[in-house]
Amino acid sequence: MATIQIKAALPSLPDGWSAEKDFKPVGSLSQPTSRAIEPVGPHFLAHARRKRHKRTFSEDERIQASQTVKKTEDEDAGEISETEDPMMLQREAKDWKQQDHYAVLGLSKYRWRATEEQIKKAHRKKVLKHHPDKKAASGKDENDNFFKCIQRATDILQDPVKRRQFDSVDEAADKEPPSKKDIQKKPGNFYKLMGPVFEAEGRFSKKQPVPLLGGAEASKEQVEEFYNFWYSFDSWRTFEYLDEDVPDDNENRDQKRHVERKNNNARKKRKVEDTQRLRQLLDSTMTQDERIKKFRQEGNKQKNAKKAEKEAAEKAAKDDAEKKKAEDERLAKEKEVADKAAKEEGKKAKDAAKNAAKKNKRVIRGAVKDGGYFAEGTAGPKDIDAALKDADEMIAKLDNEEVAALSAKLQGKTEKGAIKGVFQEEAKRLVEGGKAKDGEYKSLA
Amino acid sequence: MSAEDGGEESSRMAIGISFGNSYSSIAYTVDDKAEVIANEDGDRQIPSILSYVSGEEFHGNQAKAQIVRNPRNTIAYFRDFLGKPFSEIDPTACHASAHPVEHDGGKTVAFSVLEKEDSDEKSTLTVSEVTTRHLRRLKQSASDYQGKDVNAAVITVPSDFSDSQKAALTEAAKNAEIEVLQFISEPIAALLAHDAKVQLSDAPAAPQDQIVLVADLGATRSDVAVVASRGGIYTTLATAHDYELGGANLDKVLIEYAAKEFLKKNKNASDPRTNDRSLAKLTLEAEAVKKALSLGQSANFSIESLSDGIDFTLSVNRSRFEMLANKVLASFTRLIESAVQKADLDALDIGTLLISGGTAHMPKVASNFQSHFPESTTVIAPSTSPTAINPSELTARGAAIQASLISGFEQSDISENTEAVVTVTPHLQNAIGLVTGKAGSEHFSVIVDAETPVPVRRTAQIAVKDGGDVLLTLAEGVREIQVTKDEKPAANGTHSDDDEDEDDEPEETREKVWKAGKQLAEAGLRGIKKGGKVEIQVDVAVDLSVTLVCREVGGKGGVRGTVEAGKVEQNGKA
Numbered sequence A: 001m002a003t004i005q006i007k008a009a010l011p012s013l014p015d016g017w018s019a020e021k022d023f024k025p026v027g028s029l030s031q032p033t034s035r036a037i038e039p040v041g042p043h044f045l046a047h048a049r050r051k052r053h054k055r056t057f058s059e060d061e062r063i064q065a066s067q068t069v070k071k072t073e074d075e076d077a078g079e080i081s082e083t084e085d086p087m088m089l090q091r092e093a094k095d096w097k098q099q100d101h102y103a104v105l106g107l108s109k110y111r112w113r114a115t116e117e118q119i120k121k122a123h124r125k126k127v128l129k130h131h132p133d134k135k136a137a138s139g140k141d142e143n144d145n146f147f148k149c150i151q152r153a154t155d156i157l158q159d160p161v162k163r164r165q166f167d168s169v170d171e172a173a174d175k176e177p178p179s180k181k182d183i184q185k186k187p188g189n190f191y192k193l194m195g196p197v198f199e200a201e202g203r204f205s206k207k208q209p210v211p212l213l214g215g216a217e218a219s220k221e222q223v224e225e226f227y228n229f230w231y232s233f234d235s236w237r238t239f240e241y242l243d244e245d246v247p248d249d250n251e252n253r254d255q256k257r258h259v260e261r262k263n264n265n266a267r268k269k270r271k272v273e274d275t276q277r278l279r280q281l282l283d284s285t286m287t288q289d290e291r292i293k294k295f296r297q298e299g300n301k302q303k304n305a306k307k308a309e310k311e312a313a314e315k316a317a318k319d320d321a322e323k324k325k326a327e328d329e330r331l332a333k334e335k336e337v338a339d340k341a342a343k344e345e346g347k348k349a350k351d352a353a354k355n356a357a358k359k360n361k362r363v364i365r366g367a368v369k370d371g372g373y374f375a376e377g378t379a380g381p382k383d384i385d386a387a388l389k390d391a392d393e394m395i396a397k398l399d400n401e402e403v404a405a406l407s408a409k410l411q412g413k414t415e416k417g418a419i420k421g422v423f424q425e426e427a428k429r430l431v432e433g434g435k436a437k438d439g440e441y442k443s444l445a
Numbered sequence B: 001m002s003a004e005d006g007g008e009e010s011s012r013m014a015i016g017i018s019f020g021n022s023y024s025s026i027a028y029t030v031d032d033k034a035e036v037i038a039n040e041d042g043d044r045q046i047p048s049i050l051s052y053v054s055g056e057e058f059h060g061n062q063a064k065a066q067i068v069r070n071p072r073n074t075i076a077y078f079r080d081f082l083g084k085p086f087s088e089i090d091p092t093a094c095h096a097s098a099h100p101v102e103h104d105g106g107k108t109v110a111f112s113v114l115e116k117e118d119s120d121e122k123s124t125l126t127v128s129e130v131t132t133r134h135l136r137r138l139k140q141s142a143s144d145y146q147g148k149d150v151n152a153a154v155i156t157v158p159s160d161f162s163d164s165q166k167a168a169l170t171e172a173a174k175n176a177e178i179e180v181l182q183f184i185s186e187p188i189a190a191l192l193a194h195d196a197k198v199q200l201s202d203a204p205a206a207p208q209d210q211i212v213l214v215a216d217l218g219a220t221r222s223d224v225a226v227v228a229s230r231g232g233i234y235t236t237l238a239t240a241h242d243y244e245l246g247g248a249n250l251d252k253v254l255i256e257y258a259a260k261e262f263l264k265k266n267k268n269a270s271d272p273r274t275n276d277r278s279l280a281k282l283t284l285e286a287e288a289v290k291k292a293l294s295l296g297q298s299a300n301f302s303i304e305s306l307s308d309g310i311d312f313t314l315s316v317n318r319s320r321f322e323m324l325a326n327k328v329l330a331s332f333t334r335l336i337e338s339a340v341q342k343a344d345l346d347a348l349d350i351g352t353l354l355i356s357g358g359t360a361h362m363p364k365v366a367s368n369f370q371s372h373f374p375e376s377t378t379v380i381a382p383s384t385s386p387t388a389i390n391p392s393e394l395t396a397r398g399a400a401i402q403a404s405l406i407s408g409f410e411q412s413d414i415s416e417n418t419e420a421v422v423t424v425t426p427h428l429q430n431a432i433g434l435v436t437g438k439a440g441s442e443h444f445s446v447i448v449d450a451e452t453p454v455p456v457r458r459t460a461q462i463a464v465k466d467g468g469d470v471l472l473t474l475a476e477g478v479r480e481i482q483v484t485k486d487e488k489p490a491a492n493g494t495h496s497d498d499d500e501d502e503d504d505e506p507e508e509t510r511e512k513v514w515k516a517g518k519q520l521a522e523a524g525l526r527g528i529k530k531g532g533k534v535e536i537q538v539d540v541a542v543d544l545s546v547t548l549v550c551r552e553v554g555g556k557g558g559v560r561g562t563v564e565a566g567k568v569e570q571n572g573k574a
């Protein structure tokens, strides 16, 4: 063998790939097929030499080798063995139009299902049995009528066009729809009896495979697919086979044309009737189909369930809204009360603070008096006036807390110097805090 | 096993015989080249027919001509009756000649003919005896040509020839003093001859690994074999047979046509098809016209006194014939299609379609096959391949090649070679090859194809453009048929509405693609030179262990490892 040239790129070694001696066995070969090679040619001889040198030819090996080999020639298909109806063997070949071609070949059980291979084999079997030359040679009846029937049947069944024409009118392959009574006899009867009707009918479909009727447990999709398919059935069925014979001679042209026209119309009419027939079959099947009812009921149930669900949801939403409203109202009320309380509280506190401030101010003013109006010796009216004025101005600059602090400092102080000292300290604090000017409070100087 | 200790070579003179139901050929080899021998009439395709005329035996074409004058003493189409009971034979082909009769209580078949000059008593010639006489004539022609007594042969038989048929043929050959070295099947013989020719020419050296479909189209039957050809070893994967399809069906088409034309011209004459003699004349001429139409564009019927003493001439051109033959031609195509299906393959798997047998000469047969198969399938027939071997000679040549290979062996060696112990071999279920390409867009490149018998060794090379360290992943591969629908360009308005052609589905492109399956091993090859090449050798042993050897071409070292058969699964290691 010449070296094979591969035109492709090898991936580079992944990072971190490693193996002992750079080789990593991963899996073993799949199970082989045992086949016989042809004992022919120079390369086989080389193979045989190799094989024979290593092997002994024990009987056991021989048997084993021949048993495991995969066969390539087919064994005779013995399935085509129907008993031949003696009446059929008497058939006149010229009545071929009325002949059951499948029965003639022994394929009645297969009919339109017979494969080309089966037809070929069946024909062969019949030829071997009924060849007129064979009968003549053994001194039997020389009538070759049935042989001609066989040839005709094969001719038709092996030609795809002719076979369809015959299959189109092959009544033996038809499956009569069951009566309503039969269907009602037993629960599962509808599927058991109607299924095969559609199976048979399906042979006419251009599209294959055809969806089948199925059973009671079929899903909604399956059932829908079934009816959709069959209501738009695309059939290859034709009715040429039932044509009246067209006169063969050239003499009678008008007659010929007349028959042809008649045939054409008949074909069309039959086709239309066939389409109607199928439609009616479908209509009646659908009305009897328990699954359709079931799905409808299920559909209704579902609808009802949905409705109930929706109502419940609506009700829930309404309840929620009401609850929320009540809650909001309650909260608003609470807030109102709380606000009012807070306001009152605030007022009280304010009043209290005011009173406290008033009291403190009174203490401060009292202290001015107790401190002898900061004057040396006995204070004259001027001194009194200036001291009170300064004290009032100072108080005006203080907030309540500062007033309280100042009053606290003055509390209990009776000595004039100490009182004045407190005031001076306060004045100093104000001057330092930038709230008062240096020397603003003259009485305290 | 060698010629020396066999000691039979000196006395053995072997040829190849193609023993057909309608034609036979004899061939021998000179300097490894097979040649078909012409008989004393100069024919290389010798009709398998014997005829007895006033005590004289006619053979071949001379006997065939007697079907007109002396049909009941002319024996034709008898090969397929050998080794079969009367109940299992199809006498159809013999309708115009001697009819087969029951013999030995129906266990065998015979013909009843007047073969003696001085007696009116018919002799019963068994099929075995007829075969002996036919083979004797072939042997005589070969011996005359060689100048030596031919006493051994490799004989080709259909792939479905049963053991009892072979036994009967061995017996008949023995009676003609021919030792049957081996029977080989017709399609394999044809393939062997084809491959031998390819090997001798300066075209590709060794036979490629490929699937070959051999269609042997004879006169009364057609046989197809799908063969895996692996390094010159052949394995038949499937066969299909049609015992009622062949060149005779094409003759029939011309007979019908000619008869109708005759009746058109001669309105009051009787139908030549209803009279045995007229029909025989018409049949012979139809076959000649058919053969002529394989070469020329037109040919003529010319029959003296066809019916009611009226002479008949008719010119037929090739395309008319092809049109009339349409149905028969379609049957050929369906038959090979069924063989591909039986082998569980797709038309895309067929690398070569070799058409063998006389009917392969008809150009339309080959062109129909070519158009039915993808372009990747090479159709080998005279009209498609100028170097093709004459398809009528393929089987005989193959037989001659095999004869030259084994004529030095002892009979016991030859028969042991054909025993199941030697021929039954494990064949790979899946292909073996490399996973190539970048991660995420991997491809699978085949090194050993599926259906290859083991042991096997294959070597492959792959370029490493950029050099460096590379990963070789050995895996099994499965071929898949990928179907992509081509969107057809929008219908142009010229399309007439009333043609009810249903072909307006989108066109499909079908492709054979390989998918990597089960991994077998990984190997790392380091330090490849830029622009270097890696060589990979895959060895599958009889026990199905796989040995991988890879190295840089021209480099030192390399990686080697073996994957044991079934071992990994047993250990549960991954």
Ligand SMILES: Nc1ncnc2c1ncn2[C@@H]1O[C@H](COP(=O)(O)OP(=O)(O)O)[C@@H](O)[C@H]1O
Pocket (backbone or CB within 6 Å): B019, B020, B021, B022, B023, B024, B045, B217, B218, B219, B220, B221, B246, B247, B248, B287, B290, B291, B292, B294, B356, B357, B358, B359, B360, B361, B362, B392
């Ligand atoms: N040149 C040709 N063109 C067309 N058909 C041919 C040609 N040569 C031979 N044949 C036909 O091939 C058939 C014989 O095929 P062959 O393989 O030789 O015989 P067999 O049937 O014994 O296998 C006959 O039907 C014959 O007419």
Ligand SMILES: [Mg+2]
Pocket (backbone or CB within 6 Å): B020, B021, B186, B216, B217, B218, B357
């Ligand atoms: Mg042949």
